[in-house]
Amino acid sequence: MNRLNQIAIIGGGIAGLAAAHYAKVAGAHVTLFEAQDRLGGKIKTIYRDGFTLETGPDGYMARKPTLTTLITDLGLEDQLVRSKTGTSYIYVRQQLRQMPEGSVMGIPTKFWPMVKTDLFTWRGKFRAGLDLVIPRVYKGEDISLNRFFRTRLGSEVVDTMIEPLLSGIYNGTLDDMSIESTFPQFITIEQKTRSLILGMKALTPPVQAGVKPSETGKFLSIDQGLGALVEGLRPSIDRLVLNTYVKSVRPHEITLADGTVEQFDGIILATSPNMLGPLLGLPEAERLSSLKRTSSLTVLAAFDESEVEALDGTGYVIAKSEGNALTACSWMHKKWPHMAPQGKALIRMYIGSEYVSPLLHEDDDTIASFALRELRRIQKVGTPLFTKVERHVQTMPQYEVGHKQDVRAFEEALSKWDGVEACGAILHGVGLPDCVDSAKQAVNNLNLKQGVMV
Numbered sequence: 001m002n003r004l005n006q007i008a009i010i011g012g013g014i015a016g017l018a019a020a021h022y023a024k025v026a027g028a029h030v031t032l033f034e035a036q037d038r039l040g041g042k043i044k045t046i047y048r049d050g051f052t053l054e055t056g057p058d059g060y061m062a063r064k065p066t067l068t069t070l071i072t073d074l075g076l077e078d079q080l081v082r083s084k085t086g087t088s089y090i091y092v093r094q095q096l097r098q099m100p101e102g103s104v105m106g107i108p109t110k111f112w113p114m115v116k117t118d119l120f121t122w123r124g125k126f127r128a129g130l131d132l133v134i135p136r137v138y139k140g141e142d143i144s145l146n147r148f149f150r151t152r153l154g155s156e157v158v159d160t161m162i163e164p165l166l167s168g169i170y171n172g173t174l175d176d177m178s179i180e181s182t183f184p185q186f187i188t189i190e191q192k193t194r195s196l197i198l199g200m201k202a203l204t205p206p207v208q209a210g211v212k213p214s215e216t217g218k219f220l221s222i223d224q225g226l227g228a229l230v231e232g233l234r235p236s237i238d239r240l241v242l243n244t245y246v247k248s249v250r251p252h253e254i255t256l257a258d259g260t261v262e263q264f265d266g267i268i269l270a271t272s273p274n275m276l277g278p279l280l281g282l283p284e285a286e287r288l289s290s291l292k293r294t295s296s297l298t299v300l301a302a303f304d305e306s307e308v309e310a311l312d313g314t315g316y317v318i319a320k321s322e323g324n325a326l327t328a329c330s331w332m333h334k335k336w337p338h339m340a341p342q343g344k345a346l347i348r349m350y351i352g353s354e355y356v357s358p359l360l361h362e363d364d365d366t367i368a369s370f371a372l373r374e375l376r377r378i379q380k381v382g383t384p385l386f387t388k389v390e391r392h393v394q395t396m397p398q399y400e401v402g403h404k405q406d407v408r409a410f411e412e413a414l415s416k417w418d419g420v421e422a423c424g425a426i427l428h429g430v431g432l433p434d435c436v437d438s439a440k441q442a443v444n445n446l447n448l449k450q451g452v453m454v
């Protein structure tokens with residue numbers, strides 16, 4: 001087998017770590033530069049008093065297979081756990097209300113539950129039903145999710161159900177979000193069946209290899225926490241350079257913040273979205289780096305289970321109309337039983353992006369008290385055993401209308417740079433499996449000239 005030789009990876013989040021793994025498999029000697037004093041990027045698992053605290057991602061979509069394959073390659077498949085499910089709720093009109101049975105990603109697919117639900121007025125229900133006759137909205141040119149869904153299903157279903165469910169994934173608003181880059185599956189459905197309701201109804205989730213079909217949760221994680229994935233990938237790195245900020249990249253050459261220059265056969269950028277432009281100096285990279293990014297604050301609160309109002313389910317989303325600073329609340333001990341000891345509860349609160357800026361400079365206790373106050377407007381909870389606040393400042397890229405074209409332009413420009421590739425959340429999806437896919441692709445692109453595929 002041909003050997004990839006000296007490879008530098010910039011960034012030690014999931015994309016950089018996966019790139020290290022695939023480069024190692026292809027025979028490379030891997031050097032990884034990371035600006036912080038730790039690996040993992042947005043993945044951060046903390047263990048405290050028997051709790052497993054995920055302050056960033058807590059799992060991933062099971063239907064995207066690359067990450068599961070990677071976890072299996074690392075020998076961690078025995079640690080894979082599937083999320084638990086239960087009743088799904090939306091907090092709207094000052095009450096937790098059940099989502100109509102058969103709703104998939106906010107799209108109603110069953111007639112009677114939709115007729116009976118108290119979530120919508122009759123007018124709203126009738127308007128959503130017009131989806132069955134409305135012509136196709138997507139005409140081959142990117143549009144916002146907002147325009148797509150409002151035209152198909154009407155404002156009431158969008159504001160009450162779709163917007164709280166979908167905007168949380170990107171920590172953005174449907175107004176900004178490109179349908180081509182965020183949820184292209186809705187375009188496929190519309191092209192195929194025209195009606196979203198009929199199209200979603202026809203969909204049955206594929207069964208994941210190695211997972212019992214009776215388990216119905218859509219997410220997978222690792223019972224030691226996602227930090228175990230980071231540790232599993234660490235041995236792929238031959239030379240780990242922490243606390244080291246890379247200042248610029250040119251073909252086969254990187255310059256560190258202290259001015260040191262190092263040469264490599266191949267370089268893979270797996271940095272935060274805002275760094276592509278400054279590192280490469282390409283206008284197409286600057287454009288991607290300058291796109292909107294949002295900040296988020298998550299607050300984890302641990303309780304004795306008796307201190308938390310018992311509800312069947314794994315959490316809820318909150319409609320914007322409620323004027324609550326929280327956008328969603330997950331009962332982590334129900335979704336992922338491995339995260340809390342017996343008899344304890346772990347609640348994770350997500351603070352909406354418009355409330356984040358004024359809070360960012362407050363201390364952790366102030367932020368946690370604020371989140372708990374907002375939580376108590378929705379459900380009864382007592383005094384937490386402890387809380388943990390995490391700030392993600394300007395890190396979530398927003399895939400705005402036209403994002404795909406911007407990425408294509410960037411990749412075309414970068415393809416002219418010999419031996420330099422990029423991967424990570426800024427490009428083809430923010431989910432962990434998307435980042436792993438892009439890392440694999442980046443290593444394959446580097447390898448192509450040498451005829452080595454991973």
Ligand SMILES: Cc1cc2nc3c(=O)[nH]c(=O)nc-3n(C[C@H](O)[C@H](O)[C@H](O)COP(=O)(O)OP(=O)(O)OC[C@H]3O[C@@H](n4cnc5c(N)ncnc54)[C@H](O)[C@@H]3O)c2cc1C
Pocket residue numbers: 010011012013014015016033034035036040041042043055056057058059060061244245246247270271272275296298392395396423424425426429430431432433435
């Ligand atoms: C709160 C939150 C919850 C989420 N939940 C989920 C979830 O449940 N499931 C899911 O699939 N996805 C989730 N996501 C999205 C997912 O976590 C991220 O998209 C993904 O982890 C990004 O990985 P990455 O490697 O591209 O970037 P990052 O994890 O941001 O890593 C980039 C790394 O590059 C380093 N770096 C940057 N610039 C330089 C430089 N110049 N020199 C050296 N190092 C540099 C940074 O320090 C960082 O460590 C969530 C995101 C957030 C913020």
